[in-house]
Amino acid sequence: MFGLEILNKLSDFKSNDSDFSEILFCEGGTGMKEKGKKLSEYIGVNTRVKITTDKEGYDGVYDSRIEDVTKKHIMISHPSADGVPIPMLPGTKVKIEFAGSEGRFEFETEVTGRHTEGSLSFIEISIPKTITRNQLREFFRVPTNISAKVMIFYSKVPDRNMKIPHKKIDCKIVDLSGGGGKLITDVYMEKEQMFALDLSSEIEGAYAVRCTCIRSKRIQEKSEVSFKFNIEKESERNQIIQYVFKRQIELKQLMG
Secondary structure (H helix, E strand, O other), X not given: OOOHHHHXXXXXXXXXXXXXXXXXXXXXXXXXXXXXXXXXXXOOOOOEEEEEEOOOOOOEEEEEEEEEEOOOXXXXXXXXXXXXXXXXXXXXXXXXXXXXXXXXXXXXXXXXXXXXXXXXXXXXXXXXXXXXXXXXXXXXXXXXXXXXXXXXXXXXXXXXXXEEXXXXXXXXXXXXXXXXXXXXXXXXXXXXXXXXXXXXXXXXXXXXXXXXXXXXXXXXXXXXXEEEEOOOOHHHHHHHHHHHHHHHHHHHHHOO
16 A cells, blocks of 8 residues: 555645536436535545556556545556556546445546656546446435325226226335335235326326336335336436436435
8 A cells, every 4th residue: 555655745735625516427328417525525545446548559447546636636556557557648538437335436537647756656637527426226216205196007807908097095205216116005015016106296297107016015004115117218217317316415415
């Protein structure tokens, strides 16, 4: 592990937290921007990163590590292949990728300098304007308190292929993602039962979203139902994902 005392010799100023312009949340083919905060919330010293370059003759993905973060730049260990340092001249465009507790992150930047201290070599890159976050899981789930309606279906034909809405029952959505969620309701549901949700009180246009019960249990005369969405049009799913993004930001603001 490289000592910070070496890095401090390389810098003209002490390490301080850095600001960047925005973070872009991405999920299910859609995205939402949030104003950037402190870079230290996403990356820090000793964070393992992948660095990608398309430099002719050296294009590829290489392992590296964050060694220091200042208000003006990020210092990383010099990437190498089979012990041979990869040329990283100032102006070289690179992409940095790393994993955190909230997802996979990436940003594009460029090399602004190189430093050596004895046998140690470091690459200086500029602070990114935008960091993109992709979920580690397929869909990120957030706690909610949405008043919605469960639309129960029944069939008037023997083969049960024609499902017709029968009645609406109040429910409370307690968590939600782009793939499904969990609700509390009075009605009993069986595993694999199909139903629809009216989420239009919170999500515009989400009037009759088709769902399937994947798990149900009774708790004090209520049913706790885990469900998945049966969505064919991604535009419909994107409405839900946009709500999840907004809810994430709200929760982060509440937590300070």
